[in-house]
Amino acid sequence: MILKAEKISKSYYTGDGALKVLKNVDLYIGRGEMVSVMGPSGCGKSTLLNILGTLDNPDSGQLWINNEEITLLSDEKLSFLRNNTIGFIFQFHHLLPEFTVIENLIIPQMIKGTSHEEATIRGLDLLSKVGLSDRKQHKPSQISGGERQRVAVLRALVNHPKIIFADEPTGNLDISSGEVVLDLMTELNKEYGVTYLIVTHNPEVAKRCDRHYDLTNGRLEIYEQK
Template sequence: MLTARSIHKKYGTLEILKGVDIEVNKGEIVTILGASGAGKSTLLNIVGTLDRPDSGTIHINNVEVSRLSNKQLSAFRNRHIGFIFQFHHLLAEFSALENVCIPAFIAGTSKHDAEKRATELLERLGLADRLHHKPSQLSGGEQQRVAVARALVNNPALIFADEPSGNLDSTNARELHELFVKLRNEFNQTFVIVTHNEDLAALSDRKVIMKDGLIQ
């Protein structure tokens, strides 16, 4: 599903990643842990194609994404990758349904099909009565579930999550973590998650520890 080999990354003279290797299998929940500054988010951004490595190779679904042009990479990302962040980045002027539809519209999905898929996801995530609410009318946990639905709308091969429960209280965090496991069990969904949350790490299939730009 995901294979990254010898990933190096510098910002100026600061070496962040020093030759990272990582593999993730389909249907796995893999958590990446480590102290601040270990390189976790940098690695997530690079294997998630939001940033490029200075050197190394990345294969996702047997495609060497590190060789794609920026235009090809953008299209690949939209079709095959979903993202969930600590701050859910919902667009304030749009409803929950409209926010979830955006990646589908970008992929060229018709309005009817996009809204049908988004509605199904939001209903499955317990938000049937929140479809037309704007983010300001939703709780933190509800907003994050909208972000999860948005990440799922194009049926991605992989979902990358960066501190997805970092902005939630303990109850909503636990519900979000259980939701990831449910999605993996029901849809064989693959997750790569950067977190400091030991409870989330305990629910994962595999923990990867980073230190000083390397996987231990």
């Protein structure tokens, strides 16, 4: 098992009082599985993904990733896990604006210790897979929204993560670019056994997944195709 989450709860507190977003959520994901989560806007999908991806803390509950219990890890070990085991595709891309497309793909690899040369080769290879080789010297502000999303997907996979958390990976893409991204994600799943937890409204994404959940009233329920 690559991810085990038990009794995860999260509330937000504002002037209007407490907003209970997640209520004792349990989730188990095996290595190499593709799992998707659907639910209406505001139901807590990004909140759940951020907590499971170790970017945010739950109020209560326990989380294990790759057999490590997250709350027990030192900052150093948690950074190592984030760099080596986890990939994140955000709902709104987080590319580094000052750097070019290819640099955005090289930098995370160098942080992990890969040589500049090897990182460049991998970055260029990935860019060619999504048809963006001729945008390598552009900055994120100089490419389209859909192109940025494709680069953000590549950036999540440069370091060969074991599990990728994806928040609407095809949200801003037209059908054909969406297919390119999905094909790439599925290829990595089949070839390297990369595990995915994907938040999506896109039925094409859900179709490629092994299991599918609805986030309803703060809980995950298995989605049954009717």
